[in-house]
Amino acid sequence: MATVAVDPRTDYLLRLGDDALILGQRLSEWCGHGPVLEVDISLANLALDLVGQATLLLNEAAGDGDGDRLAFHRDVLDFRNCLLVEQPNGDFAQTIARHLLYTTWQHLLLQRLTESSDQFLREFAAKAVKEIAYHRELASDWTIRLGDGTEESARRMAEGLDWNWRFVPELFEVDETVELAISPGIAIEPRGLEADYRSAIDAVLKEAKLARPPDQRPILGGRRGHHSEHLGHILAAMQFLPRTYPDAKW
């Protein structure tokens, strides 16, 4: 049992907020290392969008508006992000594969969340859905170009998809906590998005001349704090400064 016992709404906010925070942190690792200057700036923009979304969600989840406490002073077991967003960047193709698989799901979710019974989530979704529409578009564009590019780019894109594919089923998982958030209309029933998701991904892969990776045994657990070994390393880099210098201002 994780140390943070929370109500279903707060747990749902943490799930979405931690997804955005960890994916934003992952993407920011590209800063200064992008394959070309334009792509470097582009990935940094995506990271900033996500960190901005995480700020809104975690400030709301904190109750007292102090999302920083949640971001910087929780340990691995208390994070509620899905396993997909903590996967390593790998090469550019692997990063794009992860971004395609996550933001296609996130975009479908946000479109529905604009009709949540929860006012904060409605307003959040209305803002974030535009940002993520662009993320999804960009990730699709790159998947198509790399898949339908050179022999090497197609191979790397296929490997990137293979790496990340086993973490997709977790996006559609419904556990007891999320069920409690679904029934009052706060959260979205993710299984209702799965058919649209599958056909959207298939359409991109078809244009990219790539085969859909074979379904593997799904890996679950992130939503309950059971993370891969990667998350600890992400948190070490992300939390070092505020934990070492708790009064630092910048």
Place this chain on the structure above:
Amino acid sequence: MSSDWPLWEVFVRSKGGLAHRHVGSVHAPDAELALAHARDTYTRRMEGVSLWVVPSAEIVASDPEQAGELFEPAESKIYRHPTFYDIPDEVKHI
């Protein structure tokens, strides 16, 4: 890799009614990604409402060596400037 990609000139319209202005250039493999790169590089601080990208190779430029014959003759033609008219006070924005 960047040097393998063609260069595109970027034009931004800062708000409705104003003309697109040249702001710089980006490398990109094709037109669609050139727009994405232009968006990410030049409009991240709400600089624009519309973007154009044009392949730099398609721009026809005047020859700097001909600058003398092209531009200097205009220097002495002060009468081409509409500065000899009184503009009524009611006319704004000129």
